[in-house]
Amino acid sequence: MKSAQRMTILLIVLALLLGACGGGGQPAPTAAVAQNTPAAVPATPEPTPTATQEPATPTPAPTNTPTSAPTATPTPEPTATPTPEPTATPTPEPPAAPSACNNPYLPVAVGRQWVYQITGMGTNNRFTRSITAVTENGFKDRDEFDVGTVREGEWRCENGNLTALTPSSQAAVSIPEVRFTFTVESNEGVTLPADLAPGKTWSQRIIYSGRQTMGDLTMDTRNDLTTSCKAVREEQVTVPAGTFTALRVECTYAMRITVQSLTIPVDSTSVGWWAKNVGWLKSTDQTDQGTVETVLLEYSQ
Numbered sequence: 001m002k003s004a005q006r007m008t009i010l011l012i013v014l015a016l017l018l019g020a021c022g023g024g025g026q027p028a029p030t031a032a033v034a035q036n037t038p039a040a041v042p043a044t045p046e047p048t049p050t051a052t053q054e055p056a057t058p059t060p061a062p063t064n065t066p067t068s069a070p071t072a073t074p075t076p077e078p079t080a081t082p083t084p085e086p087t088a089t090p091t092p093e094p095p096a097a098p099s100a101c102n103n104p105y106l107p108v109a110v111g112r113q114w115v116y117q118i119t120g121m122g123t124n125n126r127f128t129r130s131i132t133a134v135t136e137n138g139f140k141d142r143d144e145f146d147v148g149t150v151r152e153g154e155w156r157c158e159n160g161n162l163t164a165l166t167p168s169s170q171a172a173v174s175i176p177e178v179r180f181t182f183t184v185e186s187n188e189g190v191t192l193p194a195d196l197a198p199g200k201t202w203s204q205r206i207i208y209s210g211r212q213t214m215g216d217l218t219m220d221t222r223n224d225l226t227t228s229c230k231a232v233r234e235e236q237v238t239v240p241a242g243t244f245t246a247l248r249v250e251c252t253y254a255m256r257i258t259v260q261s262l263t264i265p266v267d268s269t270s271v272g273w274w275a276k277n278v279g280w281l282k283s284t285d286q287t288d289q290g291t292v293e294t295v296l297l298e299y300s301q
Contacts, residue, residue, distance in 0.1 A: 101157035160194025182210035
């Protein structure tokens with residue numbers, strides 16, 4: 001096998017492991033005075049008709065009744081109704097993972113995403129990992145690489161113990177000009193135990209077979225991967241996504257890749273850091289071909 005093909009397979013293996021007024025009157029009448037005359041028979045005076053004067057009824061001058069100006073009823077100033085400050089609608093937290101998938105070092109919920117950068121061995125690439133589905137006893141995830149690689153995987157959950165079935169039954173991993181389709185033959189052990197703590201050890205062995213296509217060439221393949229890990233201690237780790245208290249995990253990988261009649265051993269070691277409620281922060285993978293480092297750039301909850 002050419003070294004370039006071996007490198008391609010190796011990179012794939014690493015990838016796999018990896019909300020508002022006045023008035024007036026008239027004058028009074030004058031009285032008549034009688035005069036005395038010499039003795040004589042007094043003539044009977046003709047009765048002087050006494051003019052009976054109708055007493056004048058004074059016509060009262062019109063009284064200017066002041067017209068009261070209409071009293072203006074004061075219009076109350078409109079009371080400004082304070083406009084309530086807009087209340088920020090909190091972004092709902094993603095639904096909690098089923099109890100079977102509750103693991104403090106890998107928060108499981110549909111929509112959670114992590115963006116990573118991979119460097120080393122001629123690689124400088126970003127990929128986004130997302131959880132695409134969650135069931136009562138498992139979930140699915142997906143990696144999308146900037147260069148076009150796509151990895152789709154499936155996990156089994158049991159009381160917080162998470163087991164990667166990657167590549168899962170009929171899962172496909174594709175890169176430009178290369179395509180792998182696998183079926184899992186057997187899967188034993190656990191990928192991420194529920195009771196992670198310093199001193200904890202665990203392992204997993206997965207055997208999967210399938211077909212590899214490179215251009216016009218199609219080959220049958222069979223991969224046997226054994227992983228052995230130990231949680232060592234808590235450390236402060238700084239990555240582009242922030243600084244975290246993380247659990248250091250050291251692993252060894254023994255991969256046997258059989259293509260046609262050729263078996264290629266690929267052994268590697270890895271040091272990774274996991275933070276509670278965040279997940280995988282960083283890892284450094286070492287093979288006889290070189291070192292690959294993966295760091296968390298950003299994540300969404």
